[in-house]
Amino acid sequence: MTTNSWHSILVIYLASLALDYSLEMGIHLEKSAYLALAGNFLRSNELSKVIDVVKEMVKSQHSLGVYHGAMLIHMLGFGRRPSLAAEALDLLPDDQKGLSAYTALMDVYISAGSPEKAMKILGEMREREIMPSLGTYDVLLSGLEKTSDFQRETSSLRKEQKSLVASTRFRENVHVEDKICM
Incomplete structure (x- = not known):
């Protein structure tokens, strides 16, 4: 694997960890953080995760x-x-x-x-x-x-x-x- 491939995998893994951690701890993120997570998941074609991010945005009373x-x-x-x-x-x-x-x-x-x-x-x-x-x-x-x-x-x-x-x-x-x- 190339360095870029490893970097992409790491970014997606860290984005997933960040989302999972915020969900588990009941932490509401800033709108920009949710948008960054959604963008990462869109780029990596993790589309069901994008919906999870949007659900959390709505719960946190942030608007798309x-x-x-x-x-x-x-x-x-x-x-x-x-x-x-x-x-x-x-x-x-x-x-x-x-x-x-x-x-x-x-x-x-x-x-x-x-x-x-x-x-x-x-x-x-x-x-x-x-x-x-x-x-x-x-x-x-x-x-x-x-x-x-x-x-x-x-x-x-x-x-x-x-x-x-x-x-x-x-x-x-x-x-x-x-x-x-x-």
Whole structure:
């Protein structure tokens, strides 16, 4: 093994020890420490450990934030772990379960070949009265166009997207989450 390989193994081992020790001793860490641990686990593809870190962050009343929450969902999906991505969404406080987090999870499901789950997430999002952005429509349409099972939904989504394009041209204020999903 090379020196870099040993270094990577040691870093992950120490990160695991730090997390386990803080859990065992009931120590709540600073937000930056949790983010550093999550980053180490993401880089080493220890994705279930990332969820453990996020759970502890939530218990310690630290917030991932809208951007980090959506990025985490996206990265867990990129790691081919849609169930962990869904769990990450569930761990977010309600005020952070917004457009970008839902769109990220829809993208995860589309990439995993589960467009029906993406459509279910769209339904949940709408129940919470969160309106899709152009990016949300792009994600859904790119996945739904690959299957013949959702022709009616694809047509309906395409009409909604065109309507949104027409109405957004005249909007002066664009919400931050809309910008993240564009």
